[in-house]
Amino acid sequence: MLSRAFQRFADLFPMPSLRAQRIIAFAVILSQAGISVTGAIVRVTSSGLGCPTWPQCFPGSFTPTAVAEVPAIHQAVEFGNRMLTFAVTLCAAAVVIAVTRARRRREVQGYAWLMPGGTVLQAVLGGITVRTGLLWWTVSLHLLASMLMVWLSVLLYAKINEPDAGIETVRVPKPLRLLTGLSAIALTGTLIAGTLVTGAGPHAGDKSIEKPVERLQVEIVTLVHLHAELLVAYLALLVGLACGLAAIGMNKAIRTRMIVLLVLVCSQALVGLVQYFTDVPAALVAIHVGGAAACVAATAALWAAMRTRESVTAEVTEPATQAA
Numbered sequence: 001m002l003s004r005a006f007q008r009f010a011d012l013f014p015m016p017s018l019r020a021q022r023i024i025a026f027a028v029i030l031s032q033a034g035i036s037v038t039g040a041i042v043r044v045t046s047s048g049l050g051c052p053t054w055p056q057c058f059p060g061s062f063t064p065t066a067v068a069e070v071p072a073i074h075q076a077v078e079f080g081n082r083m084l085t086f087a088v089t090l091c092a093a094a095v096v097i098a099v100t101r102a103r104r105r106r107e108v109q110g111y112a113w114l115m116p117g118g119t120v121l122q123a124v125l126g127g128i129t130v131r132t133g134l135l136w137w138t139v140s141l142h143l144l145a146s147m148l149m150v151w152l153s154v155l156l157y158a159k160i161n162e163p164d165a166g167i168e169t170v171r172v173p174k175p176l177r178l179l180t181g182l183s184a185i186a187l188t189g190t191l192i193a194g195t196l197v198t199g200a201g202p203h204a205g206d207k208s209i210e211k212p213v214e215r216l217q218v219e220i221v222t223l224v225h226l227h228a229e230l231l232v233a234y235l236a237l238l239v240g241l242a243c244g245l246a247a248i249g250m251n252k253a254i255r256t257r258m259i260v261l262l263v264l265v266c267s268q269a270l271v272g273l274v275q276y277f278t279d280v281p282a283a284l285v286a287i288h289v290g291g292a293a294a295c296v297a298a299t300a301a302l303w304a305a306m307r308t309r310e311s312v313t314a315e316v317t318e319p320a321t322q323a324a
Contacts, residue, residue, distance in 0.1 A: 010100035018160075021102060024095045025157040028115055031088040032153045033293035035122075036146035038081045040289040043198075044282035048134045050078030054127040057082075085123065092116040095156070105164040111156040118149040136199030136216045143195055143289070150293050151300045158304035166309040171251065176244045177306050183241060184299055186234035191292060193227035202280055224276060231272070235265050254305050261298040268295060 016024070042048055050070060051057035057079055058065045064075035092115035099112045122145055129138040172180075199216035200223055216223075242258050250258070268291045275284045 007100055007103075010097050013097055013101050016098040016102055021095075021098050021104075021160050022157070024091065024098050025153070025160050028091045028095050029150065029153045029157060029297060031084075031091045032118075032146065032149040033290070033297065035081070035084050035088055036143060036150070036293050037286055037290045038084055039142065039146065040286045042078055042081045043139070044285045045074070045077050047074040047077035048139075049130065050074035050076070051082065051130070054130040055123075082126075085119070085126075088122075089116070089119050092119050099160065104160070108156070108159045108164070111152065111159055114152050115149070115156070118145070118152065121145055122149070133214070135214055140192075140195035140199055143198075144191060147191055147293065147296050150296045154297045154300035155304055158301065158308070162309035163311045164309075166311045168307065169310045170307050171254065172245065172306040173248065176241060176248070177303075179237065179241050179244065180299075180303055180306060183234060183237040184303065186230060186237055187295065187299055190227065190230040190234050191296075193223065193230050194288075194292065197223045197227050228272065231265070231269060235262075235269070238262055238265060254302065257298065257302040257305055261295070261302055264291065264295050264298050267291060 042050070051064070052070065053059055056062050057075070058067070064072070064079050066072070095115055096109075096112045099108050104112075122142070125138065125142045125145055129135070129142050132138050196216060196218070197220065200218050200220045238258075238261060242262065245254060245258060268288065271284060271288050271291060275281070275288060278284070
């Protein structure tokens with residue numbers, strides 16, 4: 001009943017073309033990745049408690065207030081990050097309305113509804129992070145949730161590009177798809193280890209002397225080595241995957257995604273090395289988080305390209321072309 005009511009609501013909007021759906025879905029990817037970068041900027045500028053309460057910025061006010069205890073720049077940075085949540089919410093709502101109005105298949109609508117659901121989850125995690133005084137593990141969960149939303153938004157974009165009236169086509173043998181899934185697990189481990197490095201690192205998100213931010217009490221060098229070794233494992237799996245795909249003659253779409261992913265991971269490794277030997281400059285932290293989001297997106301795009309839906313006409317004409 002609720003789905004029918006929402007369908008009637010969506011019907012109030014113009015019918016979106018496939019191109020419009022793609023644009024909206026791409027905006028969702030950018031917004032989900034972008035808010036992870038702005039979150040990193042909040043942390044490295046020590047603006048994590050620029051708005052010390054949630055959902056209000058200050059008690060009795062949803063907007064920044066001139067107080068001596070909190071510098072205006074910290075208020076502006078944190079409040080700006082909160083305002084970006086509205087852009088994320090707008091994109092999430094737009095994609096749900098678009099696919100509902102276009103009456104896309106249930107799978108597409110399911111992925112679309114995950115976007116506003118993820119936004120609510122992130123808002124709750126953000127509130128917990130502020131109310132617990134930026135406890136390191138809450139910051140870690142906040143970032144990991146952002147990476148999950150980047151992954152899901154890329155899959156949503158891929159699903160939107162597939163025809164609803166089509167048949168599923170497996171482009172890569174199952175062992176290589178399993179290897180791709182294993183590489184995604186290695187990526188997850190790398191991301192988790194990266195958040196542990198952040199939890200023990202110099203950028204706590206706030207420099208309050210009265211109530212210092214609690215940090216992860218583990219030797220940071222140990223965590224850095226764990227993070228680096230997991231990255232090496234991830235890269236090794238990707239190299240093996242690339243060799244396997246080359247052996248079976250991967251198509252252009254998969255080859256392009258594979259090359260882009262390898263370049264991104266190697267770039268991330270380089271940024272990490274520079275961070276380590278330059279005492280983790282603030283600017284590189286934001287770049288590193290953006291690179292992590294890009295690696296997640298590229299891995300998801302590669303995964304999505306391995307099993308797609310194709311129109312029936314394409315499947316019928318392809319054997320004839322091969323026979324010719």
